[in-house]
Amino acid sequence: MPECPELHLAGRYINEACGGLVFEGGVQRSAVGRGPEVPFSSEAYRVTAASRGKELRMTLEPLGPGPSQALVFRFGMSGSFRLCEASSPPRHAHLCFFTRESPPRALCFVDPRRFGTWRLGEEWQPDRGPCVLLEYAAFRENVLTNLEDKAFDKPICEALLNQKYFNGIGNYLRAEILYRAKIPPFEKARTVLEALKHREQNSSLTLSKKLKLKRDNPDLLELCHTVPMEVVASDKNLFDPSDSDNYAAFKNWLQCYLVPGMSSLRDRNNRTIWFQGEPGPMAPKGQKSHKKHAHLKADPEAPTPTVTTRASKRRSGGAEKPPKPAVKEEEEKAVPDGSRKGRARGRKKVAAAPALSEPDVPVRAKRNRTSARRGKGEAGGPCDFWTEGVAKGKRVIRVLQGRARHHLTFCFLVSLPTFQVQPL
Secondary structure, three states: OOOHHHHHHHHHHHHHHHOOOOEEEEEEEOOOOOOOOOOOEEEEEEEEEEEEOOEEEEEEEEOOOOOOEEEEEEOOOOOEEEEEEOOOOOOOEEEEEEEOOOOOEEEEEEOOOOOOEEEEOOOOOOOOOOEOOOOHHHHHHHHHOOOOOHHHHOEHHHHOOOOOOOEOOOHHHHHHHHHHHOOOOOOEHHHHHHHHHHHHOOOOOOHHHHHHHHHHOOOHHHHHHHHHHHHHHOOOOOOOOOOHHHHHHHHHHOOOOOOOOOEEEEOOOOOEEEEOOOOOOOOOOOOOOEEOOOOOOOOOOOOOOOOOOHHHHHHHOOOOOOOOOOOOOOOOOOOOOOOOOOOOOOOOOOOEOOOOOOOOOOEOOOOOHHHHHHOOOOOOOOOOOOOOOOOOOOOEEEEEEEEOOOEEEEEEEEOOOOOOEEEO
16 A cells, blocks of 8 residues: 555656646546546646645646646555556546647556545645654654543554554554564554653753664654655655566565565454564454465476376376286195185185096186286176185085176085086
8 A cells, every 4th residue: 555655756756757747628537436526627737746644635737817726635555646648548547637748648647446536625634643754743743742542552553554643654664663663563552652752751861862862773753754764765666567676676675564584463453564573462362473484486497297197097008017027826725614814915826626536636726816806807797717616525605706897796606526616
């Protein structure tokens, strides 16, 4: 949000850019502008501007006979002035003043977020105090003589946004001021400011000591004046997107506001305050302080990780997988039930016994684990692998599990004495 330095710089811009220009005609207002129509028209007039806190007064002065017209602007969240070609005004221009030159140009009040307003007349808003930038002595006196006001019962970070006493201070300025003064943002405002009043009334300090103390350790009210002066002196403009170098310089000037490593909390007006260290005794309950982290730039030479999707895996199939080692064929003799405990990880290979009339010849299982697990049948069909076993003098029921498309269970009956396996 534009604060007193931005309003002051906007007034300086108007006076410097339009000082030698003559304007003519009426004032054009957009349909969505948050201000009244300007009932002014002249064949030739000049434009001047002056700021006070968070307000800017523009005066339209005719070069011939006729009354002047004053307007007082508030910039809201994103207001600014630009001088551009009349044929191609900015997209969010809500009020335009046209020059008499050829081709004509237009001085435009531009406000993308449309919180800025203007009103007719030259009077400043009556409930605003003296400007911290241009009326420092009156500003300081206004604060220190009204410390009994209930406005100073609040935390100092909230009191600094009260335009009745701190006209021109906004969110980024209060963070910078409190950070440089080393004052917790949620310290009681009256406690902080009464200490300044007592220091001024201390008769034991000589004038030279007071001057040295102010120079080496400026108090909060002095910082409310000197910190905005730093912004003005450096011509930093936070809300001029056409001047990226200016914005970068402003970011480098900031010491606390939006700076990585600083903490932040929301005050009772839901405004974010940036600070370092402890927040103070009046900090809102239940909130957790958040720190701003620096955004690391990506290394352009670092390899980009490759992500393999399921579809690519499906397309590649199993061709790229290394071949699995062949399963060692084992020969196992039939063992009576109950002699083995536990469960093998792979499929058990059972030795087959011959008929009674033939000598005992073991039958080897020649299937690997994968085929035993999935079977040879078609998708969704039964697994057609067979197993044979013998338990002398007993009827044995083998339950085998196989996988085709679904998990299926089959029962096989081994009957004696033929030892033929019959599927049920």
